[in-house]
Amino acid sequence: MDKFVAIAAPWLGTYGDNMATIRAFAAQLGVDTATVDAAVGVGLCPACSEMLGGDPFMTALNADGVYDPAVTYTNLDTRYDELIVPYTIGLVPGPNVTNFFMQDGCPVDYSDHLAIAGSHRGAMIALNALDPAHPRPVPCEFVPPLTG
Numbered sequence: 001m002d003k004f005v006a007i008a009a010p011w012l013g014t015y016g017d018n019m020a021t022i023r024a025f026a027a028q029l030g031v032d033t034a035t036v037d038a039a040v041g042v043g044l045c046p047a048c049s050e051m052l053g054g055d056p057f058m059t060a061l062n063a064d065g066v067y068d069p070a071v072t073y074t075n076l077d078t079r080y081d082e083l084i085v086p087y088t089i090g091l092v093p094g095p096n097v098t099n100f101f102m103q104d105g106c107p108v109d110y111s112d113h114l115a116i117a118g119s120h121r122g123a124m125i126a127l128n129a130l131d132p133a134h135p136r137p138v139p140c141e142f143v144p145p146l147t148g
Helices: 018-028 033-040 046-051 056-061 120-130
Strands: 003-007 072-077 097-101
Touching: 003 120, 018 033, 046 056, 072 120
Parallel strands: 003 072, 072 097
Antiparallel strands: none
16 A cells, blocks of 8 residues: 555644643642543543553554655645644644645635545545546535534
């Protein structure tokens, strides 16, 4: 595989350095790190605690760098992502990397984290990245916030 499209990927760990602050505050209250991290994963996102900045899983995953130099990456993210915080962690620069915001060239696209996956615009960007020899037009359509 020489191409990879990431949709709202937490490359550097969601909440980044903010989690260190939250963990330190919780420690002062007597709450251990595992409990803080598990609290993030309660409910709809059991894997979320592993995607936190500073989590052992994310640290090991990025130990040799974010990207494989033999792969061409396309990252697709949104300025309105409520789970990838800050939203810029999904757009790590690097060689062979193209970063897109859903709002680039389409200010009426208010896609949030979940809406990207069902977005016609996102699908066309992904298909163009995976099959550049057969480009498709990338639409700009109104996507309402929260309801996608």
